[in-house]
Amino acid sequence: MPIDTEAQFTDVYRAHYEDVLRFVRRRAHPMAVDDIVGETFLAAWRRRHELPDNPRPWLFGAARNVMLNADRTMRRQAALMVHIQTTEVPGHERAVDETAHVDSRIDLAAAWRSLTSADQEVLALHIWEGLSARDAATVLNCTRAAYAMRLTRARRRLTRALSPAVTASPALSPEY
Incomplete structure (x- = not known):
């Protein structure tokens, strides 16, 4: 019909x-x-x-x-949240104070949840999938320049979301 x-x-x-x-x-x-x-x-x-x-x-x-x-x-997002919570930040040693370590994980998870799903996707393609800008742009069906701009903006938003936690938590240094 x-x-x-x-x-x-x-x-x-x-x-x-x-x-x-x-x-x-x-x-x-x-x-x-x-x-x-x-x-x-x-x-x-x-x-x-x-x-x-x-x-x-x-x-x-x-x-x-x-x-x-x-x-x-929803399952991928939940798995990504678990992955974020269990992944060590490169260049940072494990926190001696386990409480601070847990706090930093909670702060990171909260900051991640505060991002839009678009920001989460852009960051995940870069960080966890390790895609080049060209490949990530292909996944998102946009230009490489558009992807680079989205990645920069998503990084800024994540940094802003982490800012109070970064200064309060010794487990995440300001060099993050």
């Missing part, structure tokens, strides 16, 4: 919106439901010429894929 006009798509949307909404509500966190449903119908719009005659199962499959992608993203 290829959809050729906006009116045809509107008819499909109206006919299946409530079903997709209920499907997602039963499976996703309440805060994510609207985003998932929106992304599902965006995917349907993009593939409107390929929709089957009965688009309801296709829409459920698309919603499921959106939920799986969101879940993978």
Whole structure:
């Protein structure tokens, strides 16, 4: 059932919106439901010429894929947070005072969480993936110059977020 006009798509949307909404509500966190449903119908719009005659199962499959992608993203972010908390800062010895060491990890984790997901991604590509500016720019689908600017700004924001912690914690020196 290829959809050729906006009116045809509107008819499909109206006919299946409530079903997709209920499907997602039963499976996703309440805060994510609207985003998932929106992304599902965006995917349907993009593939409107390929929709089957009965688009309801296709829409459920698309919603499921959106939920799986969101879940993978959340798990990657959680794993990255664990990695941040367990990674030693290069050039810095382990803190003699374990309390200060724990405090610095908490400060770093809090600073990381204060960053936008875009800043986290830029920094992660640079620090943990070790990608060159050109390769990271390819991943982010931007120019090398745009990536370099994003990286510089993300570093500044992380430094600002760490500033109070840097001066208060002996485990992180100002040379960070």
